[in-house]
């Protein structure tokens with residue numbers, strides 16, 4: 165297993181995702197002789213995991229079962245140990261596209277934080293690209309390095325423990341794209357410009373507050389960036405639910421001229437998405453948005469460095 169290559173079977177040392185049910189999962193480091201407790205009982209790594217295929221249904225000691233999934237950056241984002249606030253897949257997907265990332269891209273990032281975005285960048289630029297990620301908090305930088313090794317992607321990433329606003333990214337004129345998720349991104353725009361290739365590239369800065377965005381846009385303009393564009397992306401999740409609606413009783417005359425379209429005797433209605441009549445009730449499947457609206461994460465400011 166590696167975060168950039170799929171493997172069929174679970175091996176000693178892998179990071180696997182234990183999936184217990186809807187929105188209930190956690191990562192596990194697979195180790196000979198280890199045990200993992202779940203609410204369905206114990207999973208014994210040597211007999212239950214190692215040598216089994218990814219995607220297998222594993223029965224735990226109390227008789228309940230879980231699925232063991234191959235890790236991906238998206239699953240890692242949902243399950244990683246938080247050392248900082250992290251970026252989620254909705255923002256990451258827009259960042260990846262708007263920075264025009266692809267296999268072979270060279271990317272600079274700061275700060276590394278919990279490595280949520282880093283894993284997605286690494287997967288996108290593999291097998292020939294590289295990520296230079298800068299984190300000034302020593303323990304966070306070390307932990308990120310450790311995780312990249314465990315996930316077998318260390319050849320695709322260089323972690324630098326320094327202040328990006330003072331010392332930059334440690335590389336010049338090599339990057340196709342730069343990403344910033346720090347409190348004062350405007351102080352790093354000059355370093356971002358020198359990290360980007362002479363012929364140009366793309367930049368993105370993520371900030372929760374509009375005042376940070378204003379200062380960053382001004383700094384980008386001062387350094388000659390063009391196509392400065394600030395976006396926010398909001399996710400709306402739908403659940404599929406069976407809805408029951410009472411059919412109004414409009415009396416005999418209305419029944420004779422019925423235009424409801426619901427007819428319990430009509431076989432063709434069976435198995436369709438709607439029209440199943442049960443004692444004056446119409447049932448149908450519907451996509452229902454979640455009650456809680458996903459809130460603001462941050463503004464994404466994109467810009468271009470061009471040769472001319």
Ligand SMILES: C[S@@+](CC[C@H](N)C(=O)[O-])C[C@H]1O[C@@H](n2cnc3c(N)ncnc32)[C@H](O)[C@@H]1O
Pocket residue numbers: 248249250251274275276277278279280281282298299300301304326327328329330345346347348
């Ligand atoms: C919000 S976290 C980044 C989260 C990351 N994008 C992720 O998805 O996991 C911000 C990180 O930037 C680091 N940081 C802040 N200012 C910095 C600077 N001037 N140079 C380097 N790292 C910095 C912090 O220590 C923190 O770990």
